[in-house]
Amino acid sequence: MPPPLWQGLVRKTPSIAPLANRGLLSITGSQSTDFLNGLLGSSVQEPVRNQFSTGRVMYDVFLYATTNGYLLEYDMAPSEAVSLSSYLKRHVLRSKVKIRSATEEYDVWAAWGSTKDHEWETKRHWHWERSGAVEPVWNGSPSWPWGTGEGIILDRRAVGMGRRLLVRKGEHPQDSSTHDIVPTEEYVLHRIIRGVPEGAADIVPMQAFPMESNLDIMGALDFRKGCYVGQELTVRTYHTGVIRKRILPVVIQKLEQGVQISHTPPLPLNLDIKPVIEKPGPRPRGSGKILSNQKGVGLALLRLEHVAGVQKGDLRFDIVDGENATNLTAVPWWPEWWPREPDTTSST
Structure with a gap:
């Protein structure tokens, strides 16, 4: 369950x-499906949300089917990656x-919280690999769980995310008559609370690995499709590697008082999160990073062994800026919808 402060x-x-x-980029032509299928980390057959996977992620993208091809949505923030076009x-x-x-033709909106946004949700089932990779298994869902409406994606990256909508530039979605219209920052908070990384702020181009960024859990990777750019490293990690890091939500607190803070503006991206010993034990190696954050909550890239240490009370996570302590600590938690690893110790 989420911490009460949330x-x-x-x-x-x-x-x-x-x-x-x-x-937005428009991709059209008789070979557009095969073209995208060779570049994206998931199969391109129907209306589908995908992410680029190049061993390290270049862009995380949403892919909408149109009558004559596809519209590909991406984060336009400057980064080390070559321009997507x-x-x-x-x-x-x-x-x-x-x-x-097609950026000047459409606006992108997110809708969540209504009965319509929940009625298509189904119980989550998961397939686990020894590496720690996890894939959603869409039992009881249509052949493609992301929906088939043009310009609409059922956002199944996490339970409760709602829908993603393309609307003609300058217009409001039909849902604006029944939903509260809120600023982009409220959507960022919405996905942080559900543990969903998105865009260059969280999935750092040319640095982030797909599984460490939870692209497997969010259903963005197909480990059984044919060749695509970056397939070798991704599939090798899936079968024989070990996933040592994940992006998780955190509560940002004052170190001494244990009181949740509310920063305006948010903390700078990529501040270090240092594991600090609370009980006698081996010195932890490595550190984490603060990613998107709003109102004292955020996402963080963390080593799983350190998360386990914090949950046991052996460690705490201090947030540092360069060599300077910030007097803030990050307290991670697992979202309620998050896949729970099956018990492998039970007798069969």
Whole structure:
């Protein structure tokens, strides 16, 4: 269950928010499906949300099917990665594919919290690998669980995320008459509370690994499809590697008082999270990073062994800025919907 301090941050009414800094590319042509299937980490067959996977992630993207191709949504924030348009065009070669910007044609919105946003949810089932990789198994769902409505994605990255909508530039979604219209920051808070990383702030281009960024848990990776860019490293990690880090939600507290803080503006991205010994034991190695954060809660990339130590009371997470302590600590927790590892110690 979420920590009690989080309860006051959860919106209780149906809400809809415009999503800032989102770009769109139109991908059309008779070979557009095969073209995208060779570049994305998930199968491209129907309306689908995917993420790029190149061993390290370049972009996490949403893919919408249209009548003549696809619209690909991505984060336009500057990063170390080559521009998405340039990257795609580099791979067109002789394929019958056309790529153009559609950013000026559509706005991206997120809607959540209404009966409509919950009625399509189904019970989560999971497939575990020895590496710690986890895949959702969509028992009882349609053949493609992300929905088939044009310009609409059922956001199954986590329970309660709602829907993602494309709307003609300058217009409001139909849901705006029945939902509270809230700023983008409320959507960021909404996904933080559910443990969902998104965009360059959380899934750092050219640095983040797919499974450490929870792309497996969110249903963004197909480990059984044919060749695509970055497949070798991703599949090898899935079968024979060990996943040592995950992005988890955290409560940001004052170190001494244990009181949740509310920062305006939020903490800077990528501040170090240092594991500190609370009880005698071996010195922990490595550190974590603060990612998106709002109103004293955030996401953080953490070593799983350190998270276990914090939960046992052996460690705490101090937030530091360079060499300087910030007098803040990060307290991680597992979202209620998060997959629970099956008990392998039971006799069979």
